[in-house]
Amino acid sequence: MADNASRRGATNLGVPLMILAFATIAGFLYWLNGQASNELDMRQAYADSVAAAEEEEANRPPVISAARIQMDASPFEGDDIRLEQVPVASTLGTQGYWLQMPNGNPFLISVSPDVQVEGGEIETGNDVWLTGRVTAVNDSVLNAWTEAGTIGDGDRLAAEFATHFIEVLQLRVAPGGNDEGQSEG
Numbered sequence: 001m002a003d004n005a006s007r008r009g010a011t012n013l014g015v016p017l018m019i020l021a022f023a024t025i026a027g028f029l030y031w032l033n034g035q036a037s038n039e040l041d042m043r044q045a046y047a048d049s050v051a052a053a054e055e056e057e058a059n060r061p062p063v064i065s066a067a068r069i070q071m072d073a074s075p076f077e078g079d080d081i082r083l084e085q086v087p088v089a090s091t092l093g094t095q096g097y098w099l100q101m102p103n104g105n106p107f108l109i110s111v112s113p114d115v116q117v118e119g120g121e122i123e124t125g126n127d128v129w130l131t132g133r134v135t136a137v138n139d140s141v142l143n144a145w146t147e148a149g150t151i152g153d154g155d156r157l158a159a160e161f162a163t164h165f166i167e168v169l170q171l172r173v174a175p176g177g178n179d180e181g182q183s184e185g
Helices: 014-059 139-148 153-159
Strands: 080-092 096-100 106-110 127-136 164-174
Touching (some): 106 127
Antiparallel strands (some): 080 096, 096 106, 127 164
16 A cells, blocks of 8 residues: 555645635636726716717707808897807907908907807907807897997997897807817817
8 A cells, every 4th residue: 555654734735726716717707897897887988978979069059151141140030050260350349349251241249248258359350269149139239238338329320230140158269360269169
């Protein structure tokens, strides 16, 4: 018979190593499951943000070319629209501006003090990108502007020639002759 005296006290390591291997595999699968869950959460968050961006874009007012609104703004009356890269021709009072339309005629916009203007001051020659509501000019609007002190009597006479104006909701300004405002989101 074989002498096993030298192995006395030594144990069979097969079972503990097998348990360690199973525990390691279980830990790895647990970690892998966590990584997959994080990946799914990130993909869902990305899909949600894309869907929100698409919904926001779908709900944004349409871009109207200056040529479409320059002669007759009445089809857009009461609607929110966007105009892009239209030069500022001059000011009207403290919160009114004339935009230079492609046909050379000015178009009136009103920028209330609570509208945040991005890109700097609104100055003659600068290009503007704006979102606003097309509104008819009438005596009540002119009286409100006069009473608020935003236009004087001379400015009122000039404003009476406008049939419509845009009440600006958002405005971005860039120096004239470039495309800096195109990054509007």
